[in-house]
Amino acid sequence: MKQLEFTQSSLPEDIALKIASSLEVNDLCALGSCSRYWSELCGSDCIWESLTRQRWPFLDTVLDPTFKGWRGFYIEQHNEMVGRAATVVKFVKECSLSGSLEVGVHLKAIEALGSMQLGFQDVQMLLFKPKHNVLLNLVGLHYCINCLNVPAGCIVKALQSCKISDSQVCVKWWKLGRWFHGFRMRDESHSRCVSLADLAMAKEEEVLRVLHRGAIHEVLRVQISTPGFTSTPWFTQGTERLC
Incomplete structure (x- = not known):
């Protein structure tokens, strides 16, 4: 497991982020369950904000003080x-x-x-x-x-x-x-x-x-x-x- 974590975390973050950003929601969630490294990366706000705006382009996203991140939203x-x-x-x-x-x-x-x-x-x-x-x-x-x-x-x-x-x-x-x-x-x-x-x-x-x-x-x-x-x-x- 430690070797697997090392191999995944040694991947350049921009490439890993690009891979995760190209996935559909179901595949993204599946990838995020593979390890701690992928879980943190697949929960990135930039990915979920993009998914949110793609799915609901006309949604008026007014963020209040209780906002807990784009994945939760x-x-x-x-x-x-x-x-x-x-x-x-x-x-x-x-x-x-x-x-x-x-x-x-x-x-x-x-x-x-x-x-x-x-x-x-x-x-x-x-x-x-x-x-x-x-x-x-x-x-x-x-x-x-x-x-x-x-x-x-x-x-x-x-x-x-x-x-x-x-x-x-x-x-x-x-x-x-x-x-x-x-x-x-x-x-x-x-x-x-x-x-x-x-x-x-x-x-x-x-x-x-x-x-x-x-x-x-x-x-x-x-x-x-x-x-x-x-x-x-x-x-x-x-x-x-x-x-």
Whole structure:
């Protein structure tokens, strides 16, 4: 152990710091558990300040007298974001017990994420999980596109990294029937099954427009589900509220 400590501490500090600074949080923590030398170096304020500002670039970090270092601040902020995201996760799960989600609920969830100021890395860590229902993945994806304005390439890379890029959602919407020679035609229904990656790359612009606008004007209802779900008649639509 003493020989190992000597070997690691003999590494030039600037090189060791550069190595540690290039790591993701999980890998940085794992490296810090290797020895006392790496533990002290991986806990450096300069590393954790950089990680904090990368993850939450718009966060107003007002440091008070009780500030105990950037690592502690990062952990505290992370735990707060986990709690915030859990509220949205619970809301979406409760509203999609039947296997589908109304667009009003979908948009309320996205609005809630915006008010909670979740960043792109928060979405990757907390909403792009393969264990989550694809409807939750879609909420995170739509939030990244419309609220965070994340470039499509970055979103696709994140989806691939989380192994959910090929996951599919089915979006169905009902439109008011058009008038023809004084008579109103039957209401129209449209349906698309698309992958999250295709949505991120805007390959289905009509679906994105429908999701963004929701049930307004000529669109009577928009329902989001997993492929194979049997929809209910549009007139059974209810209203949901995010507590």
